[in-house]
Amino acid sequence: xxxxxxxxxxxxxxxxxxxxxxxxxxxxxxxxxxxxxxxxxxxxxxxxxxxxxxxxxxxxxxxxxxxxxxxxxxxxxxxxxxxxxxxxxxxxxxxxxxxxxxxxxxxxxxxxxxxxxxxxxxxxxxxxxxxxxxxxxxxxxxxxxxxxxxxxxxxxxxxxxxxxxxxxxxxxxxxxxxxxxxxxxxxxxxxxxxxxxxxxxxxxxxxxxxxxxxxxxxxxxxxxxxxxxxxxxxxxxxxxxxxxxxxxxxxxxxxxxxxxxxxxxxx
Amino acid sequence: xxxxxxxxxxxxxxxxxxxxxxxxxxxxxxxxxxxxxxxxxxxxxxxxxxxxxxxxxxxxxxxxxxxxxxxxxxxxxxxxxxxxxxxxxxxxxxxxxxxxxxxxxxxxxxxxxxxxxxxxxxxxxxxxxxxxxxxxxxxxxxxxxxxxxxxxxxxxxxxxxxxxxxxxxxxxxxxxxxxxxxxxxxxxxxxxxxxxxxxxxxxxxxxxxxxxxxxxxxxxxxxxxxxxxxxxxxxxxxxxxxxxxxxxxxxxxxxxxxxxxxxxxxx
Numbered sequence: 001x002x003x004x005x006x007x008x009x010x011x012x013x014x015x016x017x018x019x020x021x022x023x024x025x026x027x028x029x030x031x032x033x034x035x036x037x038x039x040x041x042x043x044x045x046x047x048x049x050x051x052x053x054x055x056x057x058x059x060x061x062x063x064x065x066x067x068x069x070x071x072x073x074x075x076x077x078x079x080x081x082x083x084x085x086x087x088x089x090x091x092x093x094x095x096x097x098x099x100x101x102x103x104x105x106x107x108x109x110x111x112x113x114x115x116x117x118x119x120x121x122x123x124x125x126x127x128x129x130x131x132x133x134x135x136x137x138x139x140x141x142x143x144x145x146x147x148x149x150x151x152x153x154x155x156x157x158x159x160x161x162x163x164x165x166x167x168x169x170x171x172x173x174x175x176x177x178x179x180x181x182x183x184x185x186x187x188x189x190x191x192x193x194x195x196x197x198x199x200x201x202x203x204x205x206x207x208x209x210x211x212x213x214x215x216x217x218x219x220x221x222x223x224x225x226x227x228x229x230x231x232x233x234x235x236x237x238x239x240x241x242x243x244x245x246x247x248x249x250x251x252x253x254x255x256x257x258x259x260x261x262x263x264x265x266x267x
Numbered sequence: 268x269x270x271x272x273x274x275x276x277x278x279x280x281x282x283x284x285x286x287x288x289x290x291x292x293x294x295x296x297x298x299x300x301x302x303x304x305x306x307x308x309x310x311x312x313x314x315x316x317x318x319x320x321x322x323x324x325x326x327x328x329x330x331x332x333x334x335x336x337x338x339x340x341x342x343x344x345x346x347x348x349x350x351x352x353x354x355x356x357x358x359x360x361x362x363x364x365x366x367x368x369x370x371x372x373x374x375x376x377x378x379x380x381x382x383x384x385x386x387x388x389x390x391x392x393x394x395x396x397x398x399x400x401x402x403x404x405x406x407x408x409x410x411x412x413x414x415x416x417x418x419x420x421x422x423x424x425x426x427x428x429x430x431x432x433x434x435x436x437x438x439x440x441x442x443x444x445x446x447x448x449x450x451x452x453x454x455x456x457x458x459x460x461x462x463x464x465x466x467x468x469x470x471x472x473x474x475x476x477x478x479x480x481x482x483x484x485x486x487x488x489x490x491x492x493x494x495x496x497x498x499x500x501x502x503x504x505x506x507x508x509x510x511x512x513x514x515x516x517x518x519x520x521x522x523x524x525x526x527x528x529x530x531x532x533x534x
Contacts, residue, residue, distance in 0.1 A: 174464060178462075182448065182449075193449060196441055
């Protein structure tokens, strides 16, 4: 049985037994991108790759806005290894698809960035809410699939990096909101507790019916929208800095790491 | 500086240095009942005293409804010691005032129950939300003073004991709701997380403007009412059982124990 984390759909297709086998298939070009075959229970990571001259400022941006941009690992310049997140891994081949940005413009989507690699590239691996989705499932928190929005909450800028906070929204009933706050509070490195629930306009979401990512949300009368900080914030901030070259993950395809979700849990 | 936990008022009167000195003054009839002199940071307990023949059923009621009726200690029959909650204490004198109930009717309020004591009386010491009030203060959770309501949520009955769930309500803004859920989740023995927030009617509160205890609530436009299970539930259930003799605390005067609030905290 597999589960598409992006849509919540459960299927009878087999999931990969672990993150290593999935990454091997991805690197070999043998994965079809079917999210319901992603093994459950492994921490997923948002990836932003920038030239070294911007790395200190971007690190500062992440540090100042850590509920959105929780840094799980930062590579040495030129090092394609995701370190302890995926021993033996290679970030140049281990993502299903990459977005290539030049001077802040999205110019391409490619399945491999080996040919683009430079010795000055620094990789930022950030916590992602797909991590706590697993914990919410295990805790029996019933909710609608997530949507992504941009708020009007300004992040603390750092050098050329600035953005308004991006959030993921999940709709659920009141008892599930309480339980979801408890469960996600256990994951401070991957956004932790929600930043808001209730009225979307209170955080500057102008058109709730039109998310930045995903179809219009469908709420039942007793559903409450709950909002978590989202690492899409980091990509928006990096985009604003207009680096000559930037490589990012292509949502919804994250780096599936070897770190179990519960390894990131406190208490 | 003292603080009246029932109203949230901070005064410049001195608080007792610890629970022992307060209880000594209470037992000696030397305390004036001023809540702002109650020492901060000590676990407070709701007290229900019943004849032994009802003890097993009442224990069962507490166990079945433990979010409202968290049992901190249950005495042996006839034993007036609050055990580890207040070593050296005597429940017959350590409360400021007692309610005396006969056949389910409140018949008296007295400052001492030594003359009423019987060898078959069993004392139930239950967790009380005044305990986590301290933790909410320490965490900077801004909220309006609490109110008590009865909901239409039926408790699981046990023998002659039954009641609808009683709750305490505190009003606060959304960020404070999130923080309050985190903080109170650390105190599972004293009600833990809220049972509800938002629409009072959803849990059967018919007239929100008229609490069972306390003046009408005053909410700002962005305040959300948050509801926690309340040990007043236990008194209501015991009242319904119509014991020949029942002795309870007289709110807002709880047993102030020697146990620090944080001793009851998990993680």
